[in-house]
Amino acid sequence: MRTLHVDLGERSYPIFIGADLLGRRDCFSPYIAGRQVAIVTNQTVAPLYLQRLCDTLAGYGVTPIILPDGEAFKNWETLQLIFDGLLAARHDRRTTVIALGGGVIGDMAGFAAACYQRGVDFIQVPTTLLSQVDSSVGGKTGINHPLGKNMIGAFYQPKAVVIDTTTLATLPARELSAGLAEVIKYGLICDEPFLCWLEQHIEALRALDAEAISEAVERSCAAKARVVNADERETGVRATLNLGHTFGHAIETEMGYGVWLHGEAVAAGTLMALEMSHRLGWIDERARNRGIRLLQRAGLPVVPPQEMGPEEFLRHMAVDKKVLDGQLRLVLLRQLGEAVVTADYPRDILEATLRTDYAALVRQIGSE
Amino acid sequence: MRTLHVDLGERSYPIFIGADLLGRRDCFSPYIAGRQVAIVTNQTVAPLYLQRLCDTLAGYGVTPIILPDGEAFKNWETLQLIFDGLLAARHDRRTTVIALGGGVIGDMAGFAAACYQRGVDFIQVPTTLLSQVDSSVGGKTGINHPLGKNMIGAFYQPKAVVIDTTTLATLPARELSAGLAEVIKYGLICDEPFLCWLEQHIEALRALDAEAISEAVERSCAAKARVVNADERETGVRATLNLGHTFGHAIETEMGYGVWLHGEAVAAGTLMALEMSHRLGWIDERARNRGIRLLQRAGLPVVPPQEMGPEEFLRHMAVDKKVLDGQLRLVLLRQLGEAVVTADYPRDILEATLRTDYAALVRQIGSE
Ligand SMILES: NC(=O)c1ccc[n+]([C@@H]2O[C@H](COP(=O)([O-])OP(=O)(O)OC[C@H]3O[C@@H](n4cnc5c(N)ncnc54)[C@H](O)[C@@H]3O)[C@@H](O)[C@H]2O)c1
Ligand SMILES: NC(=O)c1ccc[n+]([C@@H]2O[C@H](COP(=O)([O-])OP(=O)(O)OC[C@H]3O[C@@H](n4cnc5c(N)ncnc54)[C@H](O)[C@@H]3O)[C@@H](O)[C@H]2O)c1
Ligand SMILES: [Zn+2]
Ligand SMILES: [Zn+2]
Numbered sequence: 001m002r003t004l005h006v007d008l009g010e011r012s013y014p015i016f017i018g019a020d021l022l023g024r025r026d027c028f029s030p031y032i033a034g035r036q037v038a039i040v041t042n043q044t045v046a047p048l049y050l051q052r053l054c055d056t057l058a059g060y061g062v063t064p065i066i067l068p069d070g071e072a073f074k075n076w077e078t079l080q081l082i083f084d085g086l087l088a089a090r091h092d093r094r095t096t097v098i099a100l101g102g103g104v105i106g107d108m109a110g111f112a113a114a115c116y117q118r119g120v121d122f123i124q125v126p127t128t129l130l131s132q133v134d135s136s137v138g139g140k141t142g143i144n145h146p147l148g149k150n151m152i153g154a155f156y157q158p159k160a161v162v163i164d165t166t167t168l169a170t171l172p173a174r175e176l177s178a179g180l181a182e183v184i185k186y187g188l189i190c191d192e193p194f195l196c197w198l199e200q201h202i203e204a205l206r207a208l209d210a211e212a213i214s215e216a217v218e219r220s221c222a223a224k225a226r227v228v229n230a231d232e233r234e235t236g237v238r239a240t241l242n243l244g245h246t247f248g249h250a251i252e253t254e255m256g257y258g259v260w261l262h263g264e265a266v267a268a269g270t271l272m273a274l275e276m277s278h279r280l281g282w283i284d285e286r287a288r289n290r291g292i293r294l295l296q297r298a299g300l301p302v303v304p305p306q307e308m309g310p311e312e313f314l315r316h317m318a319v320d321k322k323v324l325d326g327q328l329r330l331v332l333l334r335q336l337g338e339a340v341v342t343a344d345y346p347r348d349i350l351e352a353t354l355r356t357d358y359a360a361l362v363r364q365i366g367s368e
Numbered sequence: 369m370r371t372l373h374v375d376l377g378e379r380s381y382p383i384f385i386g387a388d389l390l391g392r393r394d395c396f397s398p399y400i401a402g403r404q405v406a407i408v409t410n411q412t413v414a415p416l417y418l419q420r421l422c423d424t425l426a427g428y429g430v431t432p433i434i435l436p437d438g439e440a441f442k443n444w445e446t447l448q449l450i451f452d453g454l455l456a457a458r459h460d461r462r463t464t465v466i467a468l469g470g471g472v473i474g475d476m477a478g479f480a481a482a483c484y485q486r487g488v489d490f491i492q493v494p495t496t497l498l499s500q501v502d503s504s505v506g507g508k509t510g511i512n513h514p515l516g517k518n519m520i521g522a523f524y525q526p527k528a529v530v531i532d533t534t535t536l537a538t539l540p541a542r543e544l545s546a547g548l549a550e551v552i553k554y555g556l557i558c559d560e561p562f563l564c565w566l567e568q569h570i571e572a573l574r575a576l577d578a579e580a581i582s583e584a585v586e587r588s589c590a591a592k593a594r595v596v597n598a599d600e601r602e603t604g605v606r607a608t609l610n611l612g613h614t615f616g617h618a619i620e621t622e623m624g625y626g627v628w629l630h631g632e633a634v635a636a637g638t639l640m641a642l643e644m645s646h647r648l649g650w651i652d653e654r655a656r657n658r659g660i661r662l663l664q665r666a667g668l669p670v671v672p673p674q675e676m677g678p679e680e681f682l683r684h685m686a687v688d689k690k691v692l693d694g695q696l697r698l699v700l701l702r703q704l705g706e707a708v709v710t711a712d713y714p715r716d717i718l719e720a721t722l723r724t725d726y727a728a729l730v731r732q733i734g735s736e
Contacts, residue, residue: 076444087515090686115483118510118521142486147455153486154522318458 021164031159034094040109041100042069063089071258082112096121102128103135110141114156127167129179133220177299178263186223192337240339244270250316267300276353277333310354389532399527402462408477409468410437439626450480464489470496471503478509482524495535497547501588545667546631554591560705608707612638618684635668644721645701678722
């Protein structure tokens with residue numbers, strides 16, 4: 001088992017990474033203050049892992065709360081089901097909420113924990129690669145609003161994050177690739193050596209080689225924790241974690257939540273950020289193509305939807321959280337391994353980026 | 369204008385108290401970081417004070433969000449209207465939410481500010497006595513759930529609290545009395561000299577004597593700020609602010625939200641806490657009767673609903689937030705001016721308290 005520490009003063013917490021951690025009581029019990037526990041999960045994950053976790057928590061008063069599965073349910077109505085479950089079973093302020101599932105469950109359960117009686121304890125047990133390397137670290141929780149993704153939420157830190165890498169065995173390949181988009185992101189924004197490592201291990205990761213997975217999860221969590229430590233409330237450098245996300249959120253919103261996976265939309269958005277950074281003269285064609293090829297080898301769709309042009313993108317990007325007083329800030333790459341957040345670029349380069357024929361670009365790279 | 373400072377490190381904020389502050393731009397502009405402002409108010413308060421505040425904020429992009437009026441609307445559906453209004457007018461993360469109204473508006477607008485894009489700036493402009501002396505200080509925000517009051521919420525501090533005492537002129541007398549219940553509470557729990565002052569000025573307060581009101585609001589806010597400073601997240605001494613509230617919440621819930629005013633239920637609950645403290649031998653009959661008489665002179669109903677017996681009370685008190693791992697903690701008085709929080713009392717004294725014939729008790733005191 002590997003252990004990382006996220007250092008946030010009195011809200012510090014450990015991240016445990018390893019095989020079969022669902023069975024390790026010592027990963028959980030030191031972080032459960034009372035006797036009541038609510039396990040929030042969904043209809044897909046419950047049959048796979050709920051019993052296992054319940055066995056590990058024998059002796060606590062455990063309330064399972066099983067939600068419908070999907071990004072489309074990451075909304076207030078579903079959140080209400082968590083509050084209903086907590087109140088029906090009379091959970092008090094010393095209860096602990098455990099999120100067992102992917103990022104959707106983690107975001108909703110975390111937000112419910114933040115709001116229930118104005119805040120109760122919370123443990124993350126992420127079971128998708130994306131949630132293991134991204135959403136379970138950093139304290140962002142929340143739900144979607146019909147007018148925008150993740151618009152309602154809270155910054156709320158877990159007491160512990162328990163990453164059982166064995167759970168990835170049941171994850172659909174498409175979801176695994178979506179998680180790799182975020183893994184690659186860390187290499188691109190702040191860790192060039194990790195990017196090289198990924199270029200050598202991408203097939204091992206897709207084959208779920210245990211050692212490679214643990215290494216990638218640990219380096220990803222460490223990268224994210226480093227950035228989050230430096231900037232807990234996303235005023236500066238933390239925003240670099242949104243590489244590909246401003247474009248990606250526009251894709252997710254325009255296509256309807258759940259049609260494109262988050263990581264898939266981020267992959268296409270990252271391609272656009274690579275292209276824009278290249279158009280600004282910041283990275284050369286070789287560097288851009290290296291990024292694109294790695295995303296492709298991870299099994300990701302990298303071409304943004306054909307039906308989206310500048311108008312569709314800009315409509316959604318204007319309510320994106322990175323707009324400060326009307327100015328659209330973007331995460332771009334100075335070089336591979338170094339991202340910057342900036343609103344200082346020629347508008348026509350943004351528009352050219354949004355108009356680029358990415359299908360043609362990707363075809364051309366593929367034939368090289 | 370009087371100014372108090374609530375000292376919470378980097379989340380410190382000022383409380384301004386005085387006549388006609390709605391017209392004072394200098395009370396607002398230093399606390400508005402961006403150019404967008406949303407004023408959250410309701411259908412009763414908007415016609416009275418919205419234009420005034422809009423005039424004062426000339427030059428900002430102001431979005432008024434006018435909610436239906438009443439505790440019955442302190443729920444998710446109404447909260448959604450705030451998010452809808454913010455998103456429709458494209459408010460970004462630098463927006464400032466201003467709550468213009470009583471405690472219902474303050475709690476909802478504050479919770480909306482806490483959750484909107486995971487937290488935006490917030491200014492309280494309380495317009496009821498209760499919200500001026502209580503709900504606008506301390507950072508508690510939230511909404512009700514069908515299974516319990518204030519069950520969903522956040523601790524979230526405002527950037528400033530602007531208390532315009534002139535707004536009390538339009539407040540119904542019944543609401544003014546409800547606010548006085550909380551004012552009297554501060555005297556009872558931690559400020560015996562203030563209790564004496566109140567016994568001398570209770571008629572002046574009911575007549576809205578400007579000097580008396582400012583003095584009472586300032587001393588109340590100071591008392592609350594003192595307690596909150598000592599214990600921001602309600603682990604210990606802060607719970608004494610709930611004198612009368614455990615019983616009171618049971619009354620509010622059993623009778624249906626909005627039938628009894630919050631302050632009225634607290635007054636009846638305070639009577640019960642006085643009686644229980646007396647039964648425990650902590651305060652003598654004279655002290656108990658002093659408290660009861662002051663509540664009565666404030667124009668408050670002090671007799672709990674006849675239809676509620678031990679069973680009805682205990683049913684609601686068991687989900688009260690003061691229950692820790694199944695043990696019912698209560699706020700009681702060691703003496704006038706000193707409250708304690710305790711779960712260490714004989715159960716039969718609680719039950720005797722719940723069975724007491726308060727109508728008879730109050731009649732007897734009245735005839736003394
Ligand atoms: N909070 C953050 O910082 C943050 C960061 C990134 C993404 N997110 C959010 O995370 C969400 C995406 O997370 P996700 O990609 O994990 O999606 P997800 O939670 O929807 O999970 C993907 C699918 O895999 C299933 N699943 C989960 N674990 C499984 C397992 N072990 N075996 C088989 N199936 C399993 C889920 O039930 C679901 O059908 C989005 O809502 C996004 O906004 C949040
Ligand atoms: N956050 C906290 O710490 C805290 C503390 C105590 C109470 N509360 C909450 O506060 C709420 C009660 O607050 P409240 O008593 O202010 O009730 P309220 O907000 O419902 O206001 C009472 C009535 O007075 C009207 N009103 C407000 N200002 C007016 C004015 N100047 N002139 C005429 N009418 C006016 C309102 O529209 C409403 O009809 C409850 O929901 C309670 O839970 C919160
Ligand atoms: Zn992401
Ligand atoms: Zn109160």
